[in-house]
Amino acid sequence: MPTEVRVPTLGESVTEATVATWFKKPGDSVAVDEMLCELETDKVTVEVPSPAAGKLSDIVAQEGETVGVDALLANIAESGEAGATEPKERPAEAKTEEETSGAADGAASGGGSVDVMVPTLGESVTEATVSTWFKKVGDPVAQDEMLCELETDKVSVEVPAPATGVLAEITAKEGDTVEASAKLAVISSEGGAAASADDAGHPAGGSQYTTPPAGRDENDVEDAPSAKKAMAEKGLSRDQVQGSGRDGRVMKEDVAKAVAATSAAASASAPAAAPRAPVAAEDAAREERVKMTRLRQTIARRLKDAQNTAAILTTYNEVDMTEVMALRNEYKDLFLKKHDVKLGFMSFFTKACCHALKEVPEVNAEIDGTDIVYKNFVHMGIAAGTPQGLVVPVIRDADQMSFAEIEKAIGEKGKRARDGKLSMAEMQGGTFTISNGGVYGSLMSSPILNPPQSGILGMHKIQDRPMVVNGEIKIRPMMYLALSYDHRIVDGKGAVTFLVRVKEALEDPRRLLMDL
Known part of the structure; x- marks a missing residue:
């Protein structure tokens, strides 16, 4: 029976896509997880991997066609079944990468080597940087042992060994930028003596086509609708x-x-930015210059883009944490015993924000061109500092979750963030963000928006301060709150109202239970 290739889940509220490019033709051999085609939605580009190994027997949805979720794209037959559809003689330019590069299938009967390829990097991610090799040429490796680590704009990806043997060759050195499906190394099963197959004649990306074939008019090529x-x-x-x-x-x-190229050319013709100040020779000898990681470059670009695009304004308030701290101290042991997770402050803040977002929905919205998109759900981003930089894992449908579910989700995603294990999907789709600078001792700050979101709440250090309560001076645990918002969509009244509702819910947590 043939294996069906169907349209994967495309994301929130996305119901259809356009078939942009087929990387394979009927009769071509395909490996499991090898990229078959690329779909385009109005938001992202989605690569469709092969669900099974075999031969592509037929393509049901041609390039340019619009397809819905779970629609049939193609069929994959086992090698024996697909023989009738395979051309007797394939032109050289149509041969697959496995046939021309000596990949695992062909190498088993030839040189006894297996290619190590770049794994699937995630939606819309087309390249990565080789950050660290854990093995050297000549080292023995076991199947699934980690060989190297790649860095993309968002996450680090570890590459396991596809087979047991000896690392015979490294084709992508540390610092090299590689495309999706590029070859990273060669593992030999013959004691390291086997050389890698000759890969001259095909590009490192495997699936990149940059020039139309000879004799074909470029005007005949149908560009992607998006x-x-x-x-x-x-x-x-x-x-x-x-x-x-x-x-x-x-x-x-x-x-x-x-x-980007046009903008760069314009920048080149504009007055140059101020050069780096001169550095004394004795100081220069003590400096260390380190290239920014891709994650750090992306953080820098996105934060600057947010400042350049949104009209960011910050409003402040303060909250008396007495009631939350008392409630937490009273029930933390019972909470841990029943739910097997500690009761922290983040679940209270998440609940309070979800409550306030219902009253002030524009803080949970985003601008799309000349439209305002209101979200009838809350996907809460929880900013987390990691050794690699700031990341924002998203807790989906946080407004529908209990305190225990929120605490478990925060703990699990926080650990994955620190270990560099977060996937692209886990950091996409957030509608509002909470950033807790208080864990580092910050008393006051103005957080920057996480585009395309319109609001971000900054939490800070809890500090005992003298406060006037019912005409008397008392020492209370106080925290400053900061809400940065996009003034293009959120007015000052809405921002202040949101922050006041958060303050009220935290100073009297019973309001959350009664939806007040």
Whole structure:
């Protein structure tokens, strides 16, 4: 029986996609998880991996067609079943990477070597940087043993050994940028003596097509629908964009690159930024210059983009933590015993924010062009500091969760963040963010928005301060709160109301139970 290839889940509220590029043709051999085609939605590009090994027997949805979730894209047959559909003689340019690079299938009968390839990196992630090799050429490796670590814009990806043997060759050194499905190394099962297969004649990416075949008119190539829309929005003509899709097809990412190149050219013609101040020779000898990681570069770019795009304003308030601390101290032991998780402050703040977002929905909304998109759900981002930089894992549907469910989700995602194990999906789709600088001792700060969100709450250190309570001076545990918001969509009244509701819920937690 053939194996069906169907459209995967496309994301929130996304019900259809356009088939942008097929990387394989009927009759081609495919391996498990090898990329078959690329789909484009109005938000992201989705790669569809092969669910099984075999041969691509037929393609049901052609390039340019619009398909719904779970629609049938193609069928994969076992090698014996697909023989009738395979061409008797395949042109050289149509051969698959396995046939030309000596991958695992062919190597078993030949040189006894297995290629180590870049694993699936996630939606819209097309390249990564090789950060660390844990093995050297000549080292023995066991199957599933970690060989190297890759860094993308968001997460670190560990690459396990696909087979047992000896690391015969490293083709991508530390610091190299590699594309999805590129070859990283070669493992030999013959004591390290086998050399890697000759991979001249095909690009490292395997699935990249940058130039139309000879004899084909570029005007005959149908560009991706999302790319056409992006070119129209940016005012770019077709000849200003270099296509990287099959047969020179322009993809959405190509338009973004062209826009960036245009901006860079404009910046080059503008007055240059102030150069680095001169450094004395004796000081320069004691300096250390380290290249920014891809994650740090992305953090820097996104934070600056947020400042350049949104009209960020911050409003402040303070909250008396007496009642929350008393409630926590009273029930923390029972809570831990029943739910097997500690009762912290973050669940109270998450609940209070979800409550306030219902009353002030614009803080939970986002701007899309000239539209305001209101979210009837809360996907709460919880900012977490890691050795690699700040990441924001998302707790989906936090407004529907109990205190225990929130605490468990925060603990689990926090651990995955510190271990560098978060996936792209776990950091996407947030509608509001909470950042707790108080754990580092911060008394007051102005958090920066996490685009495209319109609000972020900053928590700070709890500090005993003298407060006037019912005409008397008392010592109370106080915390400053800061709400940064996009003034394009959130007015001052809405921002202040939101922060007051959070304050009221924390100073009297019973209000959360009664939905007041």
